[in-house]
Ligand SMILES: Nc1ncnc2c1ncn2[C@@H]1O[C@H](COP(=O)(O)OP(=O)(O)O)[C@@H](O)[C@H]1O
């Protein structure tokens with residue numbers, strides 16, 4: 001598959017501090033790519049470099065074959081982006097805002113604007129001042145602004161921030177539609193993982209400016225050990241070796257342990273030998289959230 | 299570029315504040331006209347029948363001054379020579395000085411509004427870049443397929459356009475009000491210019507336009523400085539504060555420095571009033587029109603270089 005975006009050993013140093021350290025990954029045509037990391041991981045900084053708002057200290061970023069460093073105008077012409085919040089001119093109407101951006105690209109017709117406004121569902125309110133818009137509507141206007149020039153790559157920085165579940169669902173549906181129908185590629189950043197699971201095809205995890213892992217969502221959820229909830233009576237002295245050998249976490253009913261399935265019988269035998277009453281064993285299905293914490297806590 | 303300027307213009311005029319600025323300037327001109335009309339009806343102008351004698355007395359004084367100070371100060375010598383030539387010309391050609399107000403003299407009076415135009419243009423120049431940063435909209439503005447310098451240039455041209463619009467509005471309103479309240483002068487009066495030792499008659503209309511433009515040079519320079527500060531520091535308060543402070547104090551401070559040190563002639567404000575080369579005396583002995591234009595150009599280039607260089611290079615973290 002063709003790649004739409006490639007980061008090549010990208011580094012960013014601000015005031016002697018390494019914010020982004022040797023980041024490389026690529027985004028393929030037509031995929032929704034999740035960019036995941038806790039707050040302060042460097043997601044926004046990376047996005048700022050991709051769209052040329054920040055200079056790249058070392059390395060290069062290539063969008064649709066053009067380097068953002070050497071060929072800024074050609075590269076950025078293929079990108080639609082919202083960096084952090086979708087801040088628009090509040091004293092203009094939604095339509096006047098879109099006109100501002102339409103004038104900065106070649107050949108965007110009135111019909112095109114109307115089509116995009118329809119797509120994001122703002123037709124009824126587009127001639128009202130942005131001041132009066134809810135966050136969800138601003139988010140939609142932000143999306144419209146990205147789509148005017150039919151970019152190959154859409155970049156949304158934490159688009160679900162502050163939205164209610166319905167708004168989040170709406171964004172998700174939009175992105176699916178755009179990738180399927182228009183063949184766009186999308187990068188979505190987030191620190192919320194439950195969202196990514198439903199939205200993305202592949203996910204990159206960054207922490208402290210470093211790439212930890214890139215995986216497809218399926219690999220991500222499958223490739224794992226499981227957590228088991230063991231319901232027990234009092235542990236007594238057994239708590240010591242359980243903690244040191246099995247790395248258990250105490251809970252109300254007993255403890256949880258994270259291990260492979262094959263190890264469970266051994267654990268039960270050991271517990272029985274130590275005289276601990278076992279009332280039940282339960283598998284807790286692990287969410288992406290847990291998996292994420294697991295990866296970032298390494 | 300036209301589309302970018304249209305964008306900036308829209309952003310300016312979709313905000314009430316900009317209209318208020320125009321409103322204030324227009325009201326000021328109207329107020330000035332009303333006051334002068336009221337004043338004129340209380341003290342009707344009287345034709346001075348002895349104007350020739352009066353001018354002759356003034357001529358004598360000018361000649362004595364020329365003898366006394368003209369020897370060692372070239373600029374003062376030019377000044378008095380010019381005064382003498384023009385007065386002689388007036389007497390010879392029976393051009394009595396106009397006593398009452400008329401549309402032309404009122405347009406001249408309305409130049410007092412240029413101070414306000416200056417304040418407003420500086421405020422616009424100070425905000426046009428830094429607002430985008432404080433609004434956060436700069437992130438959407440700078441991810442378009444055009445160079446940052448192009449966008450900045452459009453913003454600068456918009457500031458110029460704004461200043462010129464205010465100036466033209468003032469001129470036009472003053473012409474309309476002046477004509478309505480005071481009418482045309484009884485006889486057409488030419489402007490007397492002194493060129494290469496000769497007195498020549500010039501169109502008063504063109505002369506007034508020239509005076510408006512010359513009177514706006516310090517506004518142009520300070521607005522350019524405010525624009526530069528705004529682009530470099532991304533802070534409109536700093537840009538407004540510093541520029542307005544210099545606008546009000548710069549001239550005075552320069553004058554104080556000039557009374558002690560000759561290097562005062564390199565200060566921006568020693569050079570912003572080019573009209574001294576046409577009917578006045580420059581601040582420091584030996585300054586010429588060419589010198590002042592050169593200094594103005596240097597400052598202008600410095601401001602522009604800083605603005606464009608820094609704006610194109612710096613990371614956008616808004
Ligand atoms: N302009 C800046 N100057 C100094 N440090 C910065 C700057 N911008 C971001 N940082 C630091 O870089 C790190 C990454 O920030 P950011 O990219 O905003 O993270 P994220 O978007 O993943 O929450 C943070 O530790 C932040 O403090």
Ligand SMILES: [Mg+2]
Nearest residue numbers: 043044045158
């Ligand atoms: Mg962020």
